Amino acid sequence: SQQGEEDPQALSIQEGENATMNCSYKTSINNLQWYRQNSGRGLVHLILIRSNEREKHSGRLRVTLDTSKKSSSLLITASRAADTASYFCATDSYILTGGGNKLTFGTGTQLKVEL
């Protein structure tokens, strides 16, 4: 089952603008990861934020995590046409699963960056 929802489901912006995607989840987590997927291909890991972190940066990416609200956001600054893809958040609830790796994915946001 899906861990939660991503909002918006689809987002269309112009090149150079910022894109913000939100993710909500349901259970306690150890970390939250963001992935990008181009046209039904494999997932590319973007960033991991641990449950005791509130904000993390990587290049043009900024991720925030609010565990009290069970939500996270991904900000892509100065978007480029090459950023066009689907973006997924995934939560890792290691303690709850009793050990091992198990990612629970959100529903994804389809981002389209137009020239």
Place this chain on the structure above:
Amino acid sequence: KAGVTQTPRYLIKTRGQQVTLSCSPISGHRSVSWYQQTPGQGLQFLFEYFSETQRNKGNFPGRFSGRQFSNSRSEMNVSTLELGDSALYLCASSLGTITEAFFGQGTRLTVV
């Protein structure tokens, strides 16, 4: 460093047949997980192996099975294929636990 390799990339099978998919993780990664992606259900966790042991299993019927070899390579098998098994099957490898997962390009399975 080579990434996660999945073979084959595309498969077409007939209902009732069985299929085996292969995944070679990043060198040094001992955890391999499998996921199914469909338009209707999204990304769903199938199972995870670590050092040849299944540590986690998702909510899939027993027709879905897997294994991991001593070199960390993993295979998943689906028996008695159904039309609903048509999906993109993704494999991910991780160095340990609660670390980044790196995905392969996936195997696109079509059941006709």
